[in-house]
Amino acid sequence: MRIILRSDAFSPDFIPPSLPHRDEQLRQLTAYMRGFMDAPGSFYPRAILVGRQGSGKTVTLRTFGGFVKPPIKFAYVSCFINRTFTAIVASLAQQLGIVVPKRGLSRDELVNVFLEQMREKDIYAIIALDDVFNLMPDAISVFIRMGLETDKLGAHRLGLVLVSHTTDFIDALDPSTRGILGKPVVRFPPYTRDQILDILRQRAEIALAPGSYDEDILSMIADITGANGEVANRGDARVALDILYRAANNAESDGANRITPEHVRRASKEVLVGISSDILRGLPLHAKLLLLAIIRSLKSGRSYVTFGEVEDMYEIICEEYGQKPRTHSQLWTYLGELKNKGIIETRLNRKGEGLRGRTTLISIATEPLETLERAVASMAVEELR
Ligand SMILES: Nc1ncnc2c1ncn2[C@@H]1O[C@H](COP(=O)(O)OP(=O)(O)OP(=O)(O)O)[C@@H](O)[C@H]1O
Ligand SMILES: [Mg+2]
Numbered sequence: 001m002r003i004i005l006r007s008d009a010f011s012p013d014f015i016p017p018s019l020p021h022r023d024e025q026l027r028q029l030t031a032y033m034r035g036f037m038d039a040p041g042s043f044y045p046r047a048i049l050v051g052r053q054g055s056g057k058t059v060t061l062r063t064f065g066g067f068v069k070p071p072i073k074f075a076y077v078s079c080f081i082n083r084t085f086t087a088i089v090a091s092l093a094q095q096l097g098i099v100v101p102k103r104g105l106s107r108d109e110l111v112n113v114f115l116e117q118m119r120e121k122d123i124y125a126i127i128a129l130d131d132v133f134n135l136m137p138d139a140i141s142v143f144i145r146m147g148l149e150t151d152k153l154g155a156h157r158l159g160l161v162l163v164s165h166t167t168d169f170i171d172a173l174d175p176s177t178r179g180i181l182g183k184p185v186v187r188f189p190p191y192t193r194d195q196i197l198d199i200l201r202q203r204a205e206i207a208l209a210p211g212s213y214d215e216d217i218l219s220m221i222a223d224i225t226g227a228n229g230e231v232a233n234r235g236d237a238r239v240a241l242d243i244l245y246r247a248a249n250n251a252e253s254d255g256a257n258r259i260t261p262e263h264v265r266r267a268s269k270e271v272l273v274g275i276s277s278d279i280l281r282g283l284p285l286h287a288k289l290l291l292l293a294i295i296r297s298l299k300s301g302r303s304y305v306t307f308g309e310v311e312d313m314y315e316i317i318c319e320e321y322g323q324k325p326r327t328h329s330q331l332w333t334y335l336g337e338l339k340n341k342g343i344i345e346t347r348l349n350r351k352g353e354g355l356r357g358r359t360t361l362i363s364i365a366t367e368p369l370e371t372l373e374r375a376v377a378s379m380a381v382e383e384l385r
Contacts, residue, residue, distance in 0.1 A: 001257045002209060003248045009207035010245040012278065015062055016206065020198040021191065022060050025049070028186045029064050033126060033159055040072055040124040041155035044147040046181055048170070049163045051188025053276050054236030057163050060188070061128055064161075072159075073125040079134040080282040085142070088129070089114055096125055111142060115152040126159035133164045137172040144173070144181050190235020193226025199237050200244055208248055213259045217247070220264050242271045270371050279341050281379055286326045287334040288380045289317050294344060294362055295373045304361040306349075307335065321384060335362070 008014060019026065032047040049057045061076070068074035075095040082088045086103075089110055093100045098117040100110060118125070132140055140162070147158040162169075167185065170178060191199065200218045221243050227235030246267035251259045272280075283291070293314035297305040311331065318325045326334075338344045345363045349355045364372065 003212040054238035055188035128161040190227035197222040
């Protein structure tokens with residue numbers, strides 16, 4: 001029996017026809033950009049979207065992007081996927097119909113070519129940098145300052161929207177850049193239980209077969225995911241939708257004709273809660289394989305494993321996936337990246353732990369290993385297809 005009629009409605013790119021409980025945020029964002037949209041070239045508009053994971057920043061931004069009309073263009077870049085300054089400029093250029101050289105230019109030269117082209121081609125654009133905390137402050141500064149380069153642009157041709165989990169990245173900017181940016185902040189509070197319920201109801205109506213779920217099922221999911229004081233990882237619509245999707249999948253694979261509480265219980269154990277799946281997806285392939293090696297080593301039941309053990313396991317995994325292993329120093333870099341993203345913890349061994357010399361110990365505390373393994377393995381397979 002089919003329960004999921006539209007699985008595309010559960011994909012990260014899906015933009016729902018309306019955004020329950022984000023009218024105010026959409027209105028504020030539009031208000032910051034309004035004057036520029038009504039009179040392109042009149043000034044340099046800026047906005048900063050701030051909120052926890054799954055609070056609807058990206059979907060609100062993309063919905064706003066749909067309202068931007070010619071002559072103004074809208075260009076969106078995820079700084080998870082495009083991790084370097086050059087990659088971001090290349091993506092913006094491509095979306096705006098600008099040609100910039102792929103290599104050989106310094107950062108300043110690249111920016112100059114970009115700005116000159118904007119003037120020559122008479123382009124007006126609102127550029128949006130999502131998850132901007134992935135960039136170094138000096139790179140963020142360049143994007144903030146670009147909009148003020150009216151000598152090169154000939155007019156105020158740029159608007160800027162930055163998205164982040166907190167406002168910390170602002171404090172890391174140099175004072176004069178901070179002054180240019182100002183604090184045009186739009187806040188996205190974590191969703192309450194009732195708000196999540198509305199979001200689930202909307203998505204279920206779009207994607208699931210009528211009669212395959214009832215209000216109690218949706219309430220149950222809202223109960224376990226709705227914001228709860230300061231508890232981290234609550235109020236995340238992505239987690240709630242993920243549980244609904246998996247519960248529906250479980251029901252389908254059981255051959256059931258409706259989703260039961262047991263399907264929800266099973267699903268909630270399978271869903272990543274501490275680590276966003278976008279973070280995992282954004283990792284380079286071999287960082288994913290290294291992570292798989294860590295997970296498999298930890299499945300022996302110990303709370304810590306050594307980097308040496310993980311490297312051995314990594315070689316086995318590379319063989320399984322038909323991949324040439326990366327060098328020790330490259331793996332070391334990936335290990336640092338996994339740590340910086342909060343996926344793993346590392347520490348040096350202490351005296352009396354039965355290990356010789358100094359060695360790095362690795363652990364994972366945030367997720368059930370089975371859940372994490374399934375998620376990472378399926379992403380790696382997807383990537384190799
Ligand atoms: N108000 C809403 N109405 C309908 N769906 C929503 C709403 N808010 C969020 N969602 C859905 O929840 C998921 C997460 O939202 P989104 O990606 O916008 O979160 P985010 O704040 O950008 O999170 P992150 O910081 O992790 O990138 C998406 O699938 C999105 O479609
Ligand atoms: Mg986002």
